[in-house]
Amino acid sequence: MTHPTQKLDEVVHxxxxxxxxxxxxxxxxxxxxFLKETLTLSDGNLSRHxxxxxxxxxxxxxKVFEGKxxxxxxSLTKAGRSAFQAELIxxxxxxxxxxxxx
Amino acid sequence: xxxNPADLLREIEQLRSRTNQVLNHFSFPCMLFGALMVMGxxxxxxxxxxxxxxxxxxxxxxxxVATGLYYWRRESKLGVIDNPGPWIAMSLGIMVGCFATxxxxxxxNLPVVSTLGPLLCISAGYLVFGRLAxxxxxxxxxxxxxxxxxxxxLTGAPDAAGHIGSAMYGAVTFFIGLMHRRQExxx
Numbered sequence: 001m002t003h004p005t006q007k008l009d010e011v012v013h014x015x016x017x018x019x020x021x022x023x024x025x026x027x028x029x030x031x032x033x034f035l036k037e038t039l040t041l042s043d044g045n046l047s048r049h050x051x052x053x054x055x056x057x058x059x060x061x062x063k064v065f066e067g068k069x070x071x072x073x074x075s076l077t078k079a080g081r082s083a084f085q086a087e088l089i090x091x092x093x094x095x096x097x098x099x100x101x102x
Numbered sequence: 103x104x105x106n107p108a109d110l111l112r113e114i115e116q117l118r119s120r121t122n123q124v125l126n127h128f129s130f131p132c133m134l135f136g137a138l139m140v141m142g143x144x145x146x147x148x149x150x151x152x153x154x155x156x157x158x159x160x161x162x163x164x165x166x167v168a169t170g171l172y173y174w175r176r177e178s179k180l181g182v183i184d185n186p187g188p189w190i191a192m193s194l195g196i197m198v199g200c201f202a203t204x205x206x207x208x209x210x211n212l213p214v215v216s217t218l219g220p221l222l223c224i225s226a227g228y229l230v231f232g233r234l235a236x237x238x239x240x241x242x243x244x245x246x247x248x249x250x251x252x253x254x255x256l257t258g259a260p261d262a263a264g265h266i267g268s269a270m271y272g273a274v275t276f277f278i279g280l281m282h283r284r285q286e287x288x289x
Contacts, residue, residue: 034181
């Protein structure tokens with residue numbers, strides 16, 4: 001039997017990225033500023049995490065111009081949704097294991 | 103966020119609930135359609151059911167478009183867009199159900215269908231709406247209003263069930279919208 005920790009995905013498990021996936025899992029898309037304010041991150045920090053998630057194919061970034069203002073919309077991909085669900089299951093399994101060992 | 107699994111799960115839940123709180127705003131459609139329902143009831147009482155039907159054939163789709171534009175503008179400003187699918191399906195379900203039972207019942211000369219059908223479709227829609235919007239007030243009102251209009255019909259007041267029932271639905275819907283407006287995140 002594999003230990004639940006082995007099912008944790010390093011890309012997803014990182015606390016800030018997990019928070020981003022949690023927000024995106026319930027919506028169609030969110031913009032850069034919404035994520036930044038909700039997670040209280042700096043521009044650079046958020047950009048770095050978004051890049052990691054995008055490279056892993058977990059989120060999709062749409063850079064658009066609204067009037068003269070650039071705006072980045074972020075949405076979860078199908079793989080991102082599955083990865084988030086898998087992470088939740090692993091965390092719940094880990095919690096169950098911790099409670100069982102007490 | 104903490105790294106402990108229990109803390110992580112709790113914080114995930116907090117983030118999701120904060121996002122849902124920002125998105126949970128339904129005062130505009132409630133107040134708009136509540137006011138339209140009261141107007142439709144007044145038209146029905148003064149000019150008859152056919153005129154009320156025409157009123158809804160125009161006001162219903164226009165109200166739907168206004169609601170769509172409202173959500174699009176608000177969510178664009180907030181920077182977070184909700185999944186519109188369930189909301190569109192619910193609105194279309196109410197609209198199609200109301201027109202099918204209202205006009206179909208009238209064409210078949212079945213007043214019980216043409217009078218109660220649209221109101222019960224609205225109640226069924228409100229149950230879905232209440233679930234989507236996590237609003238107990240909407241769900242309870244849906245059931246209470248349905249019981250009230252069926253009661254009026256059964257106690258021998260079919261006209262009251264139609265027009266007064268519609269006005270009741272409108273007033274309650276408007277009031278729920280007004281109350282919910284206080285809790286909504288304003289942009």
